[in-house]
Amino acid sequence: MNQIDIQQDSMFINGFEERLNTEGPFSSWDLFMMNYQAALTTMAPSFNGLKALDYLPQMDFLDHQLSCARQVVEDMNGRAILADEVGLGKTIEAGLILKEYMLRGLVKKALIIVPASLVNQWAQELNEKFYIPAVTFRKSYPWDQYDVIITSMDTAKRSPHREQILEQDYDFLLVDEAHKLKNHKTKNFNFVKSLKKTYCLLLTATPVQNRLVEIFNLVSILKPGHLGDYDSFLEQYGKDRKKLKQDGYLKQLIQKVMIRNTRQNAKFDAIKRNIETIWIDFAEEERAVYSQLENAVDVFPAFSKITLLRELCSSREACYLSLQKMITDEPREKIIKPITEAIEELPQHTKAAKVVDLINQAGGEKVIVFTEYRATQVYLQWYLKENGITSVPYRGGFKKGKKDWMKQLFEHHAQVLIATEAGGEGINLQFCNHLINYDLPWNPMRLEQRIGRIHRYGQANDVHIYNVAIRGTVEEHIMTLLYEKINLFEQVIGHLDSILAELNINDIESEIQTIFSESASTGEAKIKLDNLSSVIQLTHEETQQEEQQYGN
């Protein structure tokens, strides 16, 4: 048997001797006993189990969150990828794990790297839900001054912070949105890899977006060599994601360092999604302009024409602004001018009027409206105001403080939050259960992010999702051929990332754009789109069983 290192406590007896020399002060019997009782209460009498649960009586954990935390602490020894689907509470799992380690005295110093927009939210959750005294990084704090610091990657990797952080010995490192570390050649990756850390959690909803080597890189941060070395891995699995399905051994290895709960296996479906597609028709004038634009073949590359059409379905403003930018020379002006003039004549957008109806139907409850276009966002804000509805805007480009402020305003004062795409990531709005997709993104992954804002851990009511689409336009094709056909709203959400990777589709948005731009007629585009959704659906059916094994 090997000798085990024993660390004695020499402080006590010296301190006691001093105390005897000074004739006290000595504890009373009551307090002396109470200290002993307190120590008995706070100690961890077994290697296993979650002690943290006794300390968080106000929290109502879901089963999959508890088993995740247990598994990370007991089986994975504190280094893991938490890859639950969006909205199942990865933050909660991570908080519970950190709390457990802190209670057992295994973690004192922790660094938490999250997207800039989420820094405050993390701080709030750790403090309020877990009583973990986490502070957000401020310029005046030195990195060694506080035990639990939350910061953004951009701050952390910038000099002089970078150097100071690299000097620290962290007991615990957490990186949220860790799929940003999937490429081992990036600065972010190397920075995280070189941090001195004992326990480490990587959080991502999409551990493998495209290539299997992405997961290899994530695992290399946690447990280098667990999946072999880089070259042989690349040779064996690199390009092809299907290998994961074939290779049960690899899957097993990955399960040793990764936990993935899906809505399906997390029994999360207690909250229903009510999805309603709202079909509307363009007013006559709008339809006329739409055809005019659709038939103006020569000036625009097919690519931008499809964008213009989508914009026109969203708002006059969005389309108008793009057209204005295209007027670069006289021949173009000749063709574009009549269209912009026609747009100027248009009445309020039919869709905007419909959205006002929908909001009024919600009976004063909070509503989120998602749009793809900034110009539409501004227009909608004005139009809602005209109709006596209070709203606040939300954009990815907002500074952190402004985002928090807008969220606060929405929660306490305004009825509607109008968000553009970039606002999709990160904010938690589970106090709201109505969502209007004013226009549909072409990348269904982004739709998942949108819905995940409200259909997530903490949502107490059923969620209502309205998708507004205009008949006889490009929106109809997308809606019927893509979203409805693959039953996207009910089923595929959550699996789409793996399906697309399986199909080797890097970017579905450009895929669809290509379909439209390379097709000679609408009919051809329809057929191609139809084919695409058939393939997605087929792959979905195939992967459904697989996902069950891939998860836990």
Added chain:
Amino acid sequence: MAINHLHAFLESYFSAHHCELLHDTNGVLTVQLTEEMDRALMNRPFYWHYIKKMGHPGDPKQLTLITDPEKRDGKHEWIHYGSPRVHQIISHLHTNEKYTKLFEHVDTDHKTALFPWLVTNIKISYQGKQKMDEMISIGLHLVNGIMKLEMMDELQHKTIKNTIPDYCYTISPMIKLHSGFKRIEKVLENYVLDQNHEWAEASRQTMEEEINLLRHFYKGETAEQDMKKEIDEIKKRYSPYITFKVINGGIFYLKDEAK
């Protein structure tokens, strides 16, 4: 002996610190803090600094704690094992209630000798892949060298006070403090070494496995520095070790049981 009833524990804690219990019903406790306790718990050093500078005695706060979650009113503090307040109280105890010298209270009218015991409460932590704690309460008779375990449980049944009772006198220790403590350490060391350390073996094995994987990962590469850092991290995470931490201890003068 762990805290089973938080409400009762808080009552004794504040009473022991001479705070008046203003209101004490099931689940709600209001105490009038003393200056000492206000300074310890209320986190307002500037108030005390300035009030003293101005020559005022100061005005310690009242503190209302709700121990029964059913009684929460949104105004007062709900206190439970995980709340920051309990954390604060426990660390206040750990810092301040470390050392003692106490006497068994003997009701007698003739001369009685009290014998010195060194009593220590030591938390042993076993750390491998995970961590586990064990508490040992051990007493050493500083005259004849006898040792006893579960000392705190035994003391609980006695009446113990800070002052020596009437008609009693203390016997001087034969064993010096330091060597007495050494004996205790030695006994505990033997106690842990005699155990079956599967946990340590398992941890070592995992450590070796991970280091081997790591070498495989870096094979053929010249990233000596990186590999060393990773190996250090693995060793830090898995090297099994045991720590002794003395929670508290002191000299207890006790009546000899045999007589």
